Every structure is written in structure tokens, then in C-alpha cells.
Amino acid sequence: MTLLQLDHVQRVFNPNTSHPVAALKDITFSVNQGEYVAIMGESGAGKSTLLNIIATLDQASSGAAILNGQDLGRLNKDDAARYRREHLGFVFQHFNLLDSLSNRDNIYLPLVLTRCDPAEMDRRVTPLAHRLRIAKVIDRFPAEISGGQQQRVAIARALITQPDLLLADEPTGALDSNTSNEILDLFADVNHQGQTILMVTHSAAAASHAQRTLFIKDGRIFHELFRGDLAMTDYQAQISNTMMTLTNGGA
Ligand SMILES: Nc1ncnc2c1ncn2[C@@H]1O[C@H](COP(=O)(O)OP(=O)(O)OP(=O)(O)O)[C@@H](O)[C@H]1O
Numbered sequence: 001m002t003l004l005q006l007d008h009v010q011r012v013f014n015p016n017t018s019h020p021v022a023a024l025k026d027i028t029f030s031v032n033q034g035e036y037v038a039i040m041g042e043s044g045a046g047k048s049t050l051l052n053i054i055a056t057l058d059q060a061s062s063g064a065a066i067l068n069g070q071d072l073g074r075l076n077k078d079d080a081a082r083y084r085r086e087h088l089g090f091v092f093q094h095f096n097l098l099d100s101l102s103n104r105d106n107i108y109l110p111l112v113l114t115r116c117d118p119a120e121m122d123r124r125v126t127p128l129a130h131r132l133r134i135a136k137v138i139d140r141f142p143a144e145i146s147g148g149q150q151q152r153v154a155i156a157r158a159l160i161t162q163p164d165l166l167l168a169d170e171p172t173g174a175l176d177s178n179t180s181n182e183i184l185d186l187f188a189d190v191n192h193q194g195q196t197i198l199m200v201t202h203s204a205a206a207a208s209h210a211q212r213t214l215f216i217k218d219g220r221i222f223h224e225l226f227r228g229d230l231a232m233t234d235y236q237a238q239i240s241n242t243m244m245t246l247t248n249g250g251a
Helices: 047-054 077-087 103-113 118-131 147-159 177-192 232-247
Strands: 002-013 021-032 036-041 062-067 088-092 165-169 196-200 212-217 220-226
Touching (some): 021 062, 036 047, 036 177, 047 062, 103 118, 147 177, 220 232
8 A cells, every 4th residue: 555655746946046956856656555665865866855845844846745645735834743743753863852851751752742641651652662672771861871772762752653654864874883783673673563664864784674775866766676585785785886876977
């Protein structure tokens, strides 16, 4: 079943000026329920613009982005904020935890914003904390735990609302390679349990954990690769080769 559909999405910044920027020129793709998709592309290719449209933080100039039947372009600002809280989870490169709140309160925050019953918050956090291996540090503060643990707390915060789609923007960009691998294994684990994930990354190693990688160049889909039955190292090599072709201006 299709969860996310982008249909001929264009995004032009500064239209009707002498210097319009066509950040997205024609993007069409879909993501099925339960899929794990990576998005790669050079700096300036349009990845953040695309992610912002899917995150309801920006709107397409033309074309449509539809998530679970909802046309995201039809949401006004307030509806978009509610939609984000209820249907999307976010994981960022720099974790974006609030230092003044304990890890537990950081995780609860999206539920607090939806006025969730505290008993329900407790009910949800316990299995999540075990699954993400943060049970022992949950009542500490972000500054008192490692970067990898902070990213696990951030993942718990993203998952506690049981989002339709988990959006990850360079989630391992601030982590060393061992910790990155732990986080990527965790994403794969979360995906195996049914969570749909869309991840923007510059790292072929990170993308090789996903089932499919979309490559963006100059605001268009340039290519896509499926992992299929490939070993992760072979898939990673294919991804690196495609990025090299893309960087060298291949078509
Ligand atoms: N608010 C804006 N106003 C004008 N141009 C913009 C704006 N935001 C992005 N752009 C331009 O749109 C294009 C795509 O930018 P975008 O940030 O989506 O790329 P990216 O692939 O995410 O890059 P990076 O990997 O460096 O984050 C770039 O040419 C950028 O300069």
C-alpha cells in the first residue's frame, strides 16, 4: 500500500523575481507502507527542500505531496502543525533535545503537546526505552549521556507518537562510525517492526541499510537503486558508484 506519493512536485524559491531558484523541478516517487528509503544527492540537489515539503514545513509550488491520503499542500499553518505532531516523527543530525528537560521529558514532549494522558505516556515509554536500550539513562539529562544515547532518546521521542512516517535528516552525521552503525542497526530494527522510514543522508554506508535509495540531481530524480538480495557491502559499493557518476555529471 502506498503511504507517500509525490506527483510532479516543483518548488521555485523567489518566483516572480529576476532570480528565481528552481530547487525541485519535477519529483515523482512513492513510498510504500513499511518501506525504508534513503535519499542521496550532492549539496544543493534539493534534498532539504524535498524533506521540508514532506514534513509540512514548506509547500510545493506545483504538483502534489500526499501522505496517507492527506494532500499536504492543502493544510493551512495550524493544520500542518497538528498534522506534523500526530503523523510524523523527526530525527535530526544534532539530536535537537532540550537540555533543560530530562531524557524522559524530552521523549514525552510530543505527547504533552497532544494533551496525552500521563498514564498512556508511561505505558508507551517503557517498551520503547527497552527496545532502544536507554532504560538506564532515561531519568538523566541529555548533557549526562553520550551522543549515541542522545540520538536514541531522540529516536524514542520521534517514535512515541507512533508516526505514520519517520523522517530522518542525516541521523548519523554527528556520530563516530561505531555509534553510527548502532543507530543504523536500530533504524533497520524499527523498520522490521513495521515503521516506514525516509532518510536523507550523504553517507553511502548509511543508505546501504535502507531497502531503496533515490538519487536527486538538480531537483530531479536521477536514479534509484534497490538493495534486493545484495550483501550490504555490495549494495554500498553500488551506491558509491552511482554517487560518483552523479557527481561527475553522468546522465
Ligand atoms: N529559501 C531559499 N531561497 C532561495 N533558494 C533556496 C532556498 N532554500 C534552498 N534554496 C536553493 O535550492 C537549492 C536546493 O537546496 P537544498 O537545501 O534543498 O539542497 P540540499 O540537497 O539539501 O543541500 P545540502 O546537502 O547542502 O543540505 C539550492 O540551490 C539552494 O541554494
